[in-house]
Amino acid sequence: MNDQFAAIDQAKGTLLDLAVRFGPKLLVATLILIAGFVVSRWVARWFARALSRIDLEPPVRMLLMRVVRLLVVMLFVIMALQNMGVELLPLLAGLSVAGAAVALATQGVLSNVAAGLTIIFTKPFRVGQYVQIVEGQVESITLFSTTLSHTDHSMIVIPNRKVVGEILHNYGRIRQLDVAVGVAYDTDLNSVLAAIQEILRGNPRVLKDPAPFIQTTQLGTSAVVVAVKPWVSVADFGDATGEINKAIVETFRGRGIVIPYPQHEVRLLGQNG
Secondary structure: OHHHHHHHHHHHHHHHHHHHHHHHHHHHHHHHHHHHHHHHHHHHHHHHHHHOOOOOOHHHHHHHHHHHHHHHHHHHHHHHHHHHOOOHHHHHHHHHHHHHHHHHHOHHHHHHHHHHHHHHHHOOOOOOOEEEOOOEEEEEEOOOEEEEEOOOOOEEEEEHHHOOOOOOEEEEOEEEOOEEEEEOOOOOHHHHHHHHHHHHHHOOOEOOOOOOEEEEEEEOOOOEEEEEEOEEEHHHHHHHHHHHHHHHHHHHHHOOOOOOOOOOOOOOOOOOO
């Protein structure tokens, strides 16, 4: 029994000794870390105000703010460790070994980060533009992935490593319609082109600049094909296509412009009966 009390007293003494020796240092280190988080937030807000005066993409601004905040926190962590009397060189060596192991285990993640940095700084596309990797409008670009919105109201999340190095069709913020209409060979083509110009001028979705492309492009088997290719904003692409097709049919009917059906002439030669 006496031995148990002696062991308890010895443990209490050891704990008290550790508290006396390391308690103040631990308290100061904790205060340093708290101050570090507070200062990092303040510095990040100040840096954000400074960056707002520069024309930068939102992902670039967010990345720079996070880097600055991380550097400030790391500075205070080093100060806290030094206050605790921790030897930094062996710690850094251990962290480098652990970092190498983590890098090997997360090659896919790191490749996404590298690709994300490439996208952010080379700017092959920006938020709000319409691209065709898997077709959609760019909603966000992060270090790990790019998010697109599709016309069917679904979201597409693409790992950045699948974007960099692939063929990318960037429509930007406008798209060109590809409408074609056939008219009979005996039709006055000037009146057809004038009617189409009038239709496009009356549609508020059609952009004046760039100017619409309207031209006869093909002499078909039963009709002269006229290409109608105006530009509209990405958001108006689907609606504008339907509206222009409908307007062409109604206008041509009202003006007696014939849109011929495909025709095939069949001749029967020399029947023996």
